[in-house]
Amino acid sequence: MKWNLPRYSAKDHLILSFFVGPFTISINSLLLGSRYFSDWSVFFLATVVAAADFSIGFIICLMIGVWLRRLFKGEEGIGVRLLLMIFVFLIMTIVFLLILFYGYEWIPFFHYQFDDLSFAWACIGTGIYVVFITFLIEGLARYEIWKNKMKENEQLSRMNRQSRLQGLKSQVNPHFLFNSLNSLSSLIDTDEDSAEKFLDEMSKVYRYMLRTEEESLVSLAAELNFIGSYYYLLKERYGDGLLVEIDVLPADLDKCLPPLTLQTIVENAFTQNVMMKDQPLMIRIGRDQEGLVIRNNVQPKTITEDQDVESGIDNLVTRYSLLHQAQIRILDSRNEREVKVPLFKPQKSAAL
Known part of the structure; x- marks a missing residue:
């Protein structure tokens, strides 16, 4: 069965695949320290949990982004849309980081206790990720729109040339x-x-x-x-x-x-x-x-x-x-x- 993401751009799945690894490693390194790399059972479980948390958050943010793009259309709406996307995505980032941090604390296997300083650094680092990803998916979406318009213009030009040729053929x-x-x-x-x-x-x-x-x-x-x-x-x-x-x-x-x-x-x-x-x-x-x-x-x-x-x-x-x-x-x-x-x-x- 094919898994279909909410589509903001044609490269959404590639963006998720590219960023899920660095996010998972950096967050788990911050939360679990050397235990993340020394204990394979911890490494496996923590990687699955963090990757799932990031992926679910990413998909929900995409759904919100798609809804905002429908609400604020065209060139005149891009500024407001980007500001709202960044604001909402940062709020969602904090929510999913809280879920991840408290989840690790609730799972006895990790032996983790919530740390305010680690959470603050995680919010800052992930926030930078979020802002970069937001501009990236918007840029890819706009490039895709531009490319489709160029393709349609080329098709239209070809159809016009074909129409003129047919018109000329009927005359000559x-x-x-x-x-x-x-x-x-x-x-x-x-x-x-x-x-x-x-x-x-x-x-x-x-x-x-x-x-x-x-x-x-x-x-x-x-x-x-x-x-x-x-x-x-x-x-x-x-x-x-x-x-x-x-x-x-x-x-x-x-x-x-x-x-x-x-x-x-x-x-x-x-x-x-x-x-x-x-x-x-x-x-x-x-x-x-x-x-x-x-x-x-x-x-x-x-x-x-x-x-x-x-x-x-x-x-x-x-x-x-x-x-x-x-x-x-x-x-x-x-x-x-x-x-x-x-x-x-x-x-x-x-x-x-």
Whole structure:
């Protein structure tokens, strides 16, 4: 059976293992003197008793420390938390030293009598131990938090790069380029103004992707502007087979979301559904109490087994979880898919 300590940091068990030996030897040397080393029966029993006393006290202090960390969270609470931890731990140290000293006196085998001077020195020495251990476990805990944040940032960066790659792949695959260039060629012959507009919207799509390369969040306004350009290109490709409606609150435009979020959802919709003039794919981007809601009617088309049509959505869900935002919710019914996307509070660093 595995013994699980209250967890203040990942190295708590190592700290206990490292300090239990020096504490046990120093305390028993102070209390029992040379008898501790000359009599093996005394050495064994005293070592077990002192080690058990230290270990139990250590575990109880860890439990108190974990509770104080939950009570005083973040950078603003660290000073008060450390002061309270040291104060409480010192009180606990005195209590457990009293238990140990009187325990030795109560066990006739040790032939020990309580000594005030020895107790005072034990309190001073163990108190130094306690202060050092307190700062050590706090430092290790903060290092662990920092390392986890670095790992999450690295994962988020990787997911963002993967998302941008998927977005670019959807735009630069041969089929898309063929249709886009074919549309552009037709427009050049028939309507130069429309051809110029098409080329301008296409450049906006790529410019947005490149500009948000290092951004973890963008404003909803920027994302909707991008979707406008992206929809323009798709409209030339699918005509009246694809319709996108946007109805969001002006107050939400400054809120944020990961870049290419809407593009991922829109692409997922037209990848999985049939689009025809008499059966258009309707994509509605709206709002409810939870955030954005993207709905599309379901008109499933035949998809081969080697097509991973949900990879983009899976990527998006992972990015949201790494950003510690409320989870994306996907609700499927027979006739409609609904994707609920939470919005972040406005941030100065978000791309505009």
